[in-house]
Amino acid sequence: MTLAIPTDDTITMDDLVRDPYRIYRRLRAEMPVAFVPAVGRTMLTKAADTKAVKDNPALFSSDDPNTPMKRAFQAHTLMRKDGDAHARERGAMAPAFAPRNIRDHWTGIYTQIAKDYVARLPRGEVVDLFGALAAPYAARCLANLLGIESATDDQMIHWSQSLINGAGNFGGLDEPFAIVDAAHEDMNALFDRETQRHLTEQGPSALSAMANAENPIETSQIRANVKIAIGGGINEPRDALCTILYGLLTHADHVAAVKEDPKWFLEAFEEGVRWVAPIQVSSRRAIQDTEIRGIAIPKDHVVMTIQASAGHDEEIHDNPERYDLFRPKKTHQSFGTGPHFCQGTHVSRMMLVQILLPLLFDRFPNMELVTPDDVVWHGFAFRGPLNLPVRLT
Template sequence: MPADQQTVLDEILLSDLYNDPYPIYRRLRAQAPVAWVPAANRYLVTRYDDIVHLERNPEIFSANEHGSLMTRIMGHTLLRKDGDAHRRERAAAEAPMRPRTVKHHWLPLFQRNADDLIDEFAGDGTADLFQQFAGPLAARNLALVLGLRDALDTDMQRWSQAMMDGGGNYADDPVVWQRADTAAAEIDDAVYAAVRHARRQPDESVISAMVHAPDPLTIDEIRANVKVFVGGGLNEPRDSICVATWAVLTHPTIRAEVEADPARWRAVFEEAIRWVAPIGMYPREVTRTVELGGVTLEPGSRIGVCLGSANRDETVFERPDEFDINRANKAHIAFGGGPHFCLGTWVARAQVAQVALPTLFRRLPGLRLSDTEEVRLGGWVFRGLLNLPVSWTV
């Protein structure tokens, strides 16, 4: 790599990626699609085709990264395992999140939760939907699906943020580690109580499924995997609700289309997670010498799989920076790919596209962005809105 190009990469800061990673990704895709970025302490992989390739070859690009930040705070989760070990834990957890169970068991409960939350502020005429709707709804729904019967919305949101911050703590901030460790201990206590209940009274929850699987998971395996579900299973629906709502409110033509045909909310959801991928980057580790994107990677090389970049790859998506629910190519990879394709995909689609979005626009007439407060975004490992101030007609 030319010295001047490496100098440019050396100048990339985590703060720049947090504020707005897309200009950086655009430059990397064009000039250095597999680039060693010192601030991230890994090679960032930014092109769509390279990411699809590596996900199809997990024996070379392993999820079991040594020294993983996620493993440090959560334990050895299924997201950091490959092969039979991964398949065993995934199989134990997946039944409650299959489409049929989501449709017949969880969907009515998600709708009840959405209506209950909107009831609390519908008469006010203003709200921050991030704080008052999207976050609490994602938290409440996830607690139900996991079987964390005694966890409050506030607990779930605090735990999730701490897990996400820890998993993305590439700056090695000790305050972030302390917050993550505290949350991890509290999740362990909640899981222990849920496991005891599930052993006495099996139900449709993920924890119950893991307890009663043909090859049951140990308590340590359940605790680790609940942490990863809390970390990723709350922010993705929360952030996609906010991004999708913001997008529709700023695109009047799209708003008219979906309000005329509610079936189009599914397209809004899928485009929202392409446009701003909630899980923007995750790690992999190279197991043998391999070439990727014109770069030779040696065993042990750490890479960052940048979904947020791949989903805006101009060689795959026309006008990738625009929000367009009618684009010809809808093949985003916001849910990842290969053996690690997101286990909660159908849960996310149901609670966002079938419940949250249509319910918000139906129940809050004249919904519009605040005239006095700006919408803020942040993040690159996880990215989404930080607030969503709105008003409507009472």
């Protein structure tokens, strides 16, 4: 016999934005499948369940028609498609993310960007690395990877935030949509100019690969792909970097370890995205009646897979709420799992683990987080520190 979905109406959006992890800990223990009216979705908080749902696209579709994403992106994007339609659009960008391109092109370009951006940081002063380094570094790297180098860092950051705010505008407010609509006009105009350039100067970027493909996808979908990457490729490496630095700089033994042996940078990265997942949740819609943990999930019901909670599951991790560089197993689903697994995973590891973190510790070996208690953590769907005041010495 299957049971009806239990409801938890004590959870508020404000609580989720402030500290979702306390709530997920309780849900994992007491109600791992729970309808939460504040988000209008059924939350899945156990790692086995979030993985099982995302790995089974035949039963759980990515097309959640009730999200504001289509309105915000002015398109039905690859993230909300399944099967061949999804594979076709994802495949169109794939050449830019290929390991050979990462090795032969992006590593060199990203290294130069990192050197330039770290060189302009003032020595001896307290600097907010969120705005002074993490965001612009992610923006410049992404502008190159996508083939829209003429976009400024400020434009990239504004577009990214506008798309994210629009996609998260569940209340249907006018202002976030008006802001993102204006951003679309600027983005489309710039993409059209850059596309003309790529038709004569073929290169390794995503836009070049899509514009010069033998059977190109529709212009609307080329634009949508670039916008998905803008929405997903700036805030996430930015938040991951700030989270990792916070984790390291609040533990003297962690700092000693990374300075002693750079192999620890990879561990610091995996532990950082496990500890605070930059993208915390995703939605999937049941294609037919099914059940999870004996609870009936009716056809067309939308479940929210909480990858943030999966990385804190006590069945896998001891003391999950602690950032611990030496944790033996840092298993997480912070890049997703299944067909929509993050396309930028390898690029993100390269840009932070291989390039930026070693460079930063080399240039400022004694940097310190001046007042860890002043760091403000924020976010439900996307999460990270809003500031990172570091004395650069």
